[in-house]
Amino acid sequence: MAKKKQLPLPLYDEVRELNESLFNEEGAWETPEYIKQNMVHTFRYYQDAALRFFHYSQAANEFRFRNVNHVLFNMATGSGKTDLMAGLILYLYQERGYQNFLFLVNTNGVLSKTIDNLTNMASDKYLYASQIEIDGERIEIRQVQSFPKTQSKNTIYLKLATVQRVAADIYTQKENAMGEEDYARNKVVILGDEAHHYSASTKSEKETEQSWEKAISTILNANEDNRLLEFTATIDLENKNVYEKYKDKVLYRYALDRFIQDKYSKNVKRIQSSNTDLDNMMNVVLLSEYRRKYALEEHGSYIKPVIMFKSQRIDASNAAHEQFNELIDTLTVESLKAFLNRQSHIASEDDSETLALAHDYYRENEENLSEIVRDIKREFAPNRIINANDTSQSGILEKGHYEALNSLESPTNLYRVIFAVARLTEGWDVLNLFDIVRLSDDPKVKGTKATTMSEAQLIGRGARYYPFLLNGERSFTRRFDDDSKDSLILETIHYHTINEPQYLKNLVAALDEMNLPTGEDKKNPLIDVKVKPTFKRTDVWKYGKIYYNETIEVTDNYYDSLEKYGVDTKNDVVIPYISALKEVGYKDIQVQEDYSNAYNVAVTFDQRYLNKIMNRLSFYHFSNLKKYIPLLKSRDEFFEEKWLNIYNRTIYVTIPRTLDSSVLTASEKLNILKRYFTDVAKQIKSGYSKQRGTGKFIGYPIKEYIANYRKRVPNYDTGKTFIQDSPQKVDRYEIKENYFVYDSAIINLTEKQLIERIAERVEELQEEYSDVYLIRMDENMHRESAKNNKLKLHQFGSGHDEVNLAGFQPDFILYLQNSNYFIQIFIEPKGRNIEEEQWKEDLLMYINEHEAEIIFEDETEDVKIKGVKFYTMNDGRGTIRQIGEIAIGRAFKGLSVEEL
Incomplete structure (x- = not known):
C-alpha cells in the first residue's frame, strides 16, 4: 500500500531547516x-x-x-x-x-x-x-x-x-x-x-x-x-x-511508530481466543502470575503486573467483576489441574505462545500447585481489585480510586486488577499494565470503527515501558531481543481479544491507522535449525576448519594521531559543491550537477564557524570527544597540528561551471564544513576500538563452531511504516540438497536468491572440488555460545579508505576443498544500508588484494581466504561471476545478463 502523501507543515519545516542550518545564530x-x-x-x-x-x-x-x-x-x-x-x-x-x-x-x-x-x-x-x-x-x-x-x-x-x-x-x-x-x-x-x-x-x-x-x-x-x-x-x-x-x-x-522503533515502549501482541470470558479470566490470571514469578525466579526482580478487564457496558463490567471474584474464591488445586488439562486438549498451533509458556510452567510445578493457588487467592483477592466504572463517556481517572489508579507502580500499592468501561483513558500513565482483556459483553454488540479506535488508543497508552530493576539497574528502553522469552513475558503488553471476525478486522485496521506495530501472539516457537546428519558424517565436519583473523588489544596510547582512525590530516580537503538543501556526506559525488570543467575555490572561515559546528554537533562536545580520543587534552587542541591540523590545510569546494563562487554564502560554507566534520566524526567512531585485527588467520574446528541453533520468524501484521522499513519478509525455507550444511534457513528474499543461484552452480563447482558446502553463519548460531564470538572478521593491514575496527560476521561461507587446497569464500548479502556498511565490502575486497599479508597459524596448510562483493537482489554487483573467477578461474556457464 502506498504511503499517504505528507501534508506540508510550513512552521515545522521552517524550524527543521533552521535546526539543520549551522548559520543559525541560536544553533549552539x-x-x-x-x-x-x-x-x-x-x-x-x-x-x-x-x-x-x-x-x-x-x-x-x-x-x-x-x-x-x-x-x-x-x-x-x-x-x-x-x-x-x-x-x-x-x-x-x-x-x-x-x-x-x-x-x-x-x-x-x-x-x-x-x-x-x-x-x-x-x-x-x-x-x-x-x-x-x-x-x-x-x-x-x-x-x-x-x-x-x-x-x-x-x-x-x-x-x-x-x-x-x-x-x-x-x-x-x-x-x-x-x-x-x-x-x-x-x-x-x-x-x-x-x-x-x-x-x-x-x-x-x-x-x-x-x-x-x-x-x-x-x-x-x-x-x-x-x-x-x-x-x-x-x-x-x-x-x-x-x-x-x-x-x-x-x-x-x-510519532508513535518512531517511539516504538526507538524501543521506548513495550512490544504489543494480540491473543485472539474463542474461550468463554471465565476461561479468558483464568488464563490472564495465570499469565499475570507467571510474569511475576518469572521476573523473580529468573532475574531476581520484583514486578507487579496489572490486568485491566475492558467492557463495553457498565452492567456487563460489574457482572464480570462478580464472576471474577467467584472464580478466584472457588479456585482449588483440582480445578486448576482440570483447567490446565482442558486447555491442553483444545490447544492448537494457533494458540498463544506466551500462554503456552505459562501453562507449561504450572504443569512443571504440579507439586507446588497448592502454594500457587494460595498465591493467586492472595494476589487477586477482592481488596486488590479496582472497579473504576462510572459512565461510558468518562475517562478512567474521572471518579474515585484516583490515587490508587495513578500509583499502580508503587511498592505500597497492592492492586492487581482493574474493571473499567472507559473511552480514551487520557492521562492514565500506568507503566506496569501488561494485560488488557476485552470481555465479550453482549454478543450482539460488534466492535464498531469508533469502538476499536478507542481500544487501539488504550493499547497505545498501555504500551508505555515499565523500567523494572534488572541487575540493580533500570532501563527506560527495551533490553531484550524482540520475541525472545524474556521480551514476551517482561516487555510485552498483551491484548486479549474476542474472536469475532468483524471486530478483529476493525481492530487491526485501527491499530494500522495508528501505525502501531503488533501481531497475533500465535505459537511462534523458536525454530530448530539443525546441522544435517549427512554433513556430520563427512571428513569436512570431522577435520575441517573455518578461518577468521586474530585480534590484539589496543591501548589508549595507540591513538596518538587521527591517522590511526583513518582520518587524513596531511592533505588539503576537496569537497564537491552541493546545495545546503541536500543532506549528503562530503565524499558523496552522486549529485545532480555537471562537474565537467569545474573549478576549485578555497573555503575561508574563522573560529566562529568552528565553534558553531563543534557546539551544534554533539559528537564534538568535549566529554564525548574524549571518549574516542583519550589523549586529547582540550577541544581547542583538536584543531591543532597534533590532531586535525585544520589551520595548516585548505578546504576547497569544487563548483560546477554553471555556478559562480557567489553561491558560497556564509550559510553554504557552514554546510560544507558541517559535511566535512560529520564525516570526520564518523571516521573517528568507526576507527576506535579496544581491539584491532591482524593478518594472522586462525582455523577453528567446524564441528565445534557450526552448531544447531534456534530462531523465530517475526510476525508483525500492522504498522505500515514499521513494515515498510523492513520490506524483505523473513521466512523459513527447507533446503534438502547436501551442499547446504543446515536442514533449513530462516532468511530474507535476497539471501534466498543467493542460495538458489549458488545451488545452480554446485555441479560445476563439484567438477573442481570434492567438497562443496555453503554454510549459513547466522548470528543466532554464535549467540548460543560465548566462544563463537571469535567468529568475526576484522580489518587488518593499512590503507583502508574507511577505518572500522568493529568486527563483523559475513552471513555465508562457501567452503571448497579438493586434494590440493581449500578455499573459504566470505559472502555477505545486502538489501539496504549498503553505503553505511561499505567498509565491510571493502574489507572483503582487501583480503583478495593483500594475500601476502595473510599468515596462517599452521603454515603447512594450503588455505586460501577470499571475499566477494555484496550480493544484492538480482546480483547487481556481479557477485556470482566473481565467485566463479575465484573458484574455477572463469565465469560460470550460462550466466544471466545481470550476472555478467
Whole structure:
C-alpha cells in the first residue's frame, strides 16, 4: 500500500531547516542546565529537540518580526509530554519572564494527575526537584485559582483547570472568576493538554459563541504577549478545517511508530481466543502470575503486573467483576489441574505462545500447585481489585480510586486488577499494565470503527515501558531481543481479544491507522535449525576448519594521531559543491550537477564557524570527544597540528561551471564544513576500538563452531511504516540438497536468491572440488555460545579508505576443498544500508588484494581466504561471476545478463 502523501507543515519545516542550518545564530543552543538540574527525569533526545524548536520560534532572528504565540507539539502517547511542559514552564519563566501559567485539560482525572505532576512534592509522580533553584535563587511554584494583581519575585503561578470551567468563567462573569481582563493584565502562557478536544467548532465548520475553542482564543488574544502551547498525540490533519487551523502551528512531531522503533515502549501482541470470558479470566490470571514469578525466579526482580478487564457496558463490567471474584474464591488445586488439562486438549498451533509458556510452567510445578493457588487467592483477592466504572463517556481517572489508579507502580500499592468501561483513558500513565482483556459483553454488540479506535488508543497508552530493576539497574528502553522469552513475558503488553471476525478486522485496521506495530501472539516457537546428519558424517565436519583473523588489544596510547582512525590530516580537503538543501556526506559525488570543467575555490572561515559546528554537533562536545580520543587534552587542541591540523590545510569546494563562487554564502560554507566534520566524526567512531585485527588467520574446528541453533520468524501484521522499513519478509525455507550444511534457513528474499543461484552452480563447482558446502553463519548460531564470538572478521593491514575496527560476521561461507587446497569464500548479502556498511565490502575486497599479508597459524596448510562483493537482489554487483573467477578461474556457464 502506498504511503499517504505528507501534508506540508510550513512552521515545522521552517524550524527543521533552521535546526539543520549551522548559520543559525541560536544553533549552539542546548537544553539549559537549570532545566536539567531542576527536573527529576532527564530529557530524551526528542524532548531536547522539541524544546530547542520552541526556543528557535521565540528567539531566532528569522522570527524577530513575527509573533509566534500559538504552537502545537504532536507527540506520541507515553513520550513524556508532561515532562516537556514542566521544562517549558521553567524555560518561559527564566528566558521570557513569564510567571503566569494556565494549564487546561478536558477531564478532572487528567487535571488531578497533572496537579500531582507539577505541584505535589509528596507524589511519586512529581516532576521537579524537591527545591527548584535557578542562578542561586529559590523558585516557588504556587497553585492558584486566579493570578494575583501584585506578583511576587521568584514565583511561578500555576492555575490548573478544566477547559469547561475556564470557558464558563469567561462567558459568565461572576465573583472570583477570571475574565478576559484578568488574562490581559499580566502575560500568560496557556498549556493545552490533549489539544485535539479543543477544535470541535473547527471540525464542524462553525464557531459557536461559547465554545471551548472561542474561550481559549479569547484568553490568547487578551494580551499580545500571551502564548498558547498545545500538546496532543492525535491530531486529525486529514480534516481540512483542522489542517487549515494547525498547518502553521505544528512546531514539533514525534510519532508513535518512531517511539516504538526507538524501543521506548513495550512490544504489543494480540491473543485472539474463542474461550468463554471465565476461561479468558483464568488464563490472564495465570499469565499475570507467571510474569511475576518469572521476573523473580529468573532475574531476581520484583514486578507487579496489572490486568485491566475492558467492557463495553457498565452492567456487563460489574457482572464480570462478580464472576471474577467467584472464580478466584472457588479456585482449588483440582480445578486448576482440570483447567490446565482442558486447555491442553483444545490447544492448537494457533494458540498463544506466551500462554503456552505459562501453562507449561504450572504443569512443571504440579507439586507446588497448592502454594500457587494460595498465591493467586492472595494476589487477586477482592481488596486488590479496582472497579473504576462510572459512565461510558468518562475517562478512567474521572471518579474515585484516583490515587490508587495513578500509583499502580508503587511498592505500597497492592492492586492487581482493574474493571473499567472507559473511552480514551487520557492521562492514565500506568507503566506496569501488561494485560488488557476485552470481555465479550453482549454478543450482539460488534466492535464498531469508533469502538476499536478507542481500544487501539488504550493499547497505545498501555504500551508505555515499565523500567523494572534488572541487575540493580533500570532501563527506560527495551533490553531484550524482540520475541525472545524474556521480551514476551517482561516487555510485552498483551491484548486479549474476542474472536469475532468483524471486530478483529476493525481492530487491526485501527491499530494500522495508528501505525502501531503488533501481531497475533500465535505459537511462534523458536525454530530448530539443525546441522544435517549427512554433513556430520563427512571428513569436512570431522577435520575441517573455518578461518577468521586474530585480534590484539589496543591501548589508549595507540591513538596518538587521527591517522590511526583513518582520518587524513596531511592533505588539503576537496569537497564537491552541493546545495545546503541536500543532506549528503562530503565524499558523496552522486549529485545532480555537471562537474565537467569545474573549478576549485578555497573555503575561508574563522573560529566562529568552528565553534558553531563543534557546539551544534554533539559528537564534538568535549566529554564525548574524549571518549574516542583519550589523549586529547582540550577541544581547542583538536584543531591543532597534533590532531586535525585544520589551520595548516585548505578546504576547497569544487563548483560546477554553471555556478559562480557567489553561491558560497556564509550559510553554504557552514554546510560544507558541517559535511566535512560529520564525516570526520564518523571516521573517528568507526576507527576506535579496544581491539584491532591482524593478518594472522586462525582455523577453528567446524564441528565445534557450526552448531544447531534456534530462531523465530517475526510476525508483525500492522504498522505500515514499521513494515515498510523492513520490506524483505523473513521466512523459513527447507533446503534438502547436501551442499547446504543446515536442514533449513530462516532468511530474507535476497539471501534466498543467493542460495538458489549458488545451488545452480554446485555441479560445476563439484567438477573442481570434492567438497562443496555453503554454510549459513547466522548470528543466532554464535549467540548460543560465548566462544563463537571469535567468529568475526576484522580489518587488518593499512590503507583502508574507511577505518572500522568493529568486527563483523559475513552471513555465508562457501567452503571448497579438493586434494590440493581449500578455499573459504566470505559472502555477505545486502538489501539496504549498503553505503553505511561499505567498509565491510571493502574489507572483503582487501583480503583478495593483500594475500601476502595473510599468515596462517599452521603454515603447512594450503588455505586460501577470499571475499566477494555484496550480493544484492538480482546480483547487481556481479557477485556470482566473481565467485566463479575465484573458484574455477572463469565465469560460470550460462550466466544471466545481470550476472555478467
